[in-house]
Amino acid sequence: MDKAIAFDAAGFRxxxxxxxxxxxxxxxxxxxxxxxxxxxxxxxxxxxGGKIALATPLLTDDGLDKVRALLRLYARSGRELEVIxxxxxxxxxxxxxxxGRFTVSCGRLLANRIKIMPEAFARDFIARYRLSRFEVDxxxxxxxxxxxxxxxxxxxPLRYATLTRFCPWENRWAYACARSCAGKTMPLRSPRVPxxxxxxxxxxxxxxxxxxxxxxxxxxDPPPAEVAALADRxxx
Amino acid sequence: xxxxxxxxxxxxxxxxxxNGAHELYCGLTGGLNNRLPKxxxxxxxxxxxxxxxxxxxxxxVFLAVNETVPETxxxxxxxxxxxxxxxGLFGLILRDPAFLAWLRARKFRSYVxxxxxxxCFNRRALEFFxxxxxxxxxxxxxxxxxxxxxxxxxxxxxxxxVFCQRLYYGVNVDSLCxxxxxxxxxxxxxxxxxxxxxxxxxxxxxxxxxxxxxPDYMMNAFYDFYHGGAGYxxxxxxxxxxxxxxxxxxxxxxxxxxxxxxxxxLFVHAGLKLDSKPLEYGKSFTYRPVRA
Numbered sequence: 001m002d003k004a005i006a007f008d009a010a011g012f013r014x015x016x017x018x019x020x021x022x023x024x025x026x027x028x029x030x031x032x033x034x035x036x037x038x039x040x041x042x043x044x045x046x047x048x049g050g051k052i053a054l055a056t057p058l059l060t061d062d063g064l065d066k067v068r069a070l071l072r073l074y075a076r077s078g079r080e081l082e083v084i085x086x087x088x089x090x091x092x093x094x095x096x097x098x099x100g101r102f103t104v105s106c107g108r109l110l111a112n113r114i115k116i117m118p119e120a121f122a123r124d125f126i127a128r129y130r131l132s133r134f135e136v137d138x139x140x141x142x143x144x145x146x147x148x149x150x151x152x153x154x155x156x157p158l159r160y161a162t163l164t165r166f167c168p169w170e171n172r173w174a175y176a177c178a179r180s181c182a183g184k185t186m187p188l189r190s191p192r193v194p195x196x197x198x199x200x201x202x203x204x205x206x207x208x209x210x211x212x213x214x215x216x217x218x219x220x221d222p223p224p225a226e227v228a229a230l231a232d233r234x235x236x
Numbered sequence: 237x238x239x240x241x242x243x244x245x246x247x248x249x250x251x252x253x254x255n256g257a258h259e260l261y262c263g264l265t266g267g268l269n270n271r272l273p274k275x276x277x278x279x280x281x282x283x284x285x286x287x288x289x290x291x292x293x294x295x296x297v298f299l300a301v302n303e304t305v306p307e308t309x310x311x312x313x314x315x316x317x318x319x320x321x322x323x324g325l326f327g328l329i330l331r332d333p334a335f336l337a338w339l340r341a342r343k344f345r346s347y348v349x350x351x352x353x354x355x356c357f358n359r360r361a362l363e364f365f366x367x368x369x370x371x372x373x374x375x376x377x378x379x380x381x382x383x384x385x386x387x388x389x390x391x392x393x394x395x396x397x398v399f400c401q402r403l404y405y406g407v408n409v410d411s412l413c414x415x416x417x418x419x420x421x422x423x424x425x426x427x428x429x430x431x432x433x434x435x436x437x438x439x440x441x442x443x444x445x446x447x448x449x450x451p452d453y454m455m456n457a458f459y460d461f462y463h464g465g466a467g468y469x470x471x472x473x474x475x476x477x478x479x480x481x482x483x484x485x486x487x488x489x490x491x492x493x494x495x496x497x498x499x500x501x502l503f504v505h506a507g508l509k510l511d512s513k514p515l516e517y518g519k520s521f522t523y524r525p526v527r528a
Contacts, residue, residue, distance in 0.1 A: 058357050059357060187440050193435065
């Protein structure tokens with residue numbers, strides 16, 4: 001079983017991946033502002049020798065261009081890259097331009113859409129875009145996607161709940177991002193909501209479950225101190 | 237810019253048609269659409285009555301099937317759609333690419349509007365849906381005019397529809413939102429009391445509310461969508477008829493200002509004077525809070 005850790009571009013901080021993690025998930029499934037710039041991606045390439053998975057969110061045309069630039073960089077470097085895709089337009093790009101040069105994993109947002117597709121259509125979809133695994137953080141989604149026979153990449157300790165494109169950290173549209181959320185998670189509590197919400201990037205999460213033995217890969221995501229403490233308490 | 241209005245009865249249809257609506261749309265209870273049962277019509281015959289009213293005034297009617305359609309319902313759904321099309325239904329509002337592909341494979345011809353819930357954010361995604369034969373795209377509610385060029389300037393012959401965000405806005409991406417709310421969750425056997433997205437939260441920074449763009453931004457966005465070539469503005473269904481009529485009149489007022497050539501400054505100024513609570517649209521009147 002592979003162990004991965006997720007960092008947005010700014011949170012990577014000089015390539016210090018804790019021991020035991022063989023894969024680095026770079027970027028974000030929930031905000032295009034947290035995608036690495038080509039220079040940042042190149043620096044990560046130099047600093048980290050393990051596998052790299054590029055996490056990508058829903059993308060506007062500008063975001064799509066940004067990811068295209070990163071794909072070109074990786075193609076030139078010859079380095080193996082996995083792309084975690086959540087956007088249909090990106091899947092089209094990867095299918096037509098990348099011609100199988102990159103491994104494609106189905107991101108958590110996209111998995112929520114595939115789970116409600118009729119099975120035959122979903123099988124065609126998975127084959128058309130050469131999806132190799134599902135990123136998940138919810139056991140019920142795993143159950144629904146199990147018939148497709150792909151592996152699961154399990155994200156812990158938080159579970160996705162919702163997403164915005166209007167940045168909750170900076171109160172402006174996310175494409176003008178100053179990355180003030182980088183490496184941060186903020187708990188949100190209300191007596192009228194049964195559990196704590198966690199804000200990370202442009203998404204809100206609830207408490208999820210710990211690592212799963214049945215997963216092909218476990219991704220510790222995101223790792224700030226408060227969330228790490230939560231994970232430690234669960235372990236204890 | 238034409239106005240597309242959601243209706244729940246023939247009476248509402250007549251009101252909106254008499255007051256300048258160009259198109260109407262409606263849903264059928266149990267007919268796989270993304271609204272509460274009380275926002276839908278009870279039977280296909282009700283849709284036919286609305287079609288007759290609209291035809292008499294030269295307006296179009298759409299049926300919203302904007303939920304994922306289970307495969308077992310494809311054939312029954314097709315039968316209903318085919319019958320309504322014979323009676324004059326102009327088009328469908330669809331979200332589910334699998335169902336759309338299935339309809340197209342069976343040579344079902346109809347104008348198709350791709351629902352905002354599909355989250356088509358870029359040119360390549362639009363090309364995917366163009367291959368399925370869509371005729372119009374409703375832009376995602378959280379789409380900004382700066383990023384909407386792929387749709388507004390498309391060369392695929394696809395028309396575009398927008399929301400007037402100043403009057404109607406969702407703080408989160410609704411088809412990917414799994415927060416508990418009265419439409420989706422229960423608490424002790426009753427509908428969940430609150431729309432979680434509208435609550436105040438305690439946070440390390442003090443009170444936190446899920447944010448939305450300011451009203452001036454939203455007015456500017458509507459101005460830009462209009463001048464960018466968006467062809468339609470949507471006034472969605474609402475459980476409270478008077479509030480929906482009020483919203484419709486406000487949208488019509490704003491569109492008339494634009495049609496008269498209002499400058500950006502004047503338009504934004506006039507729009508900011510409107511009484512508007514975009515986050516309450518469709519929410520405040522959908523449920524009654526549980527009293528302790």
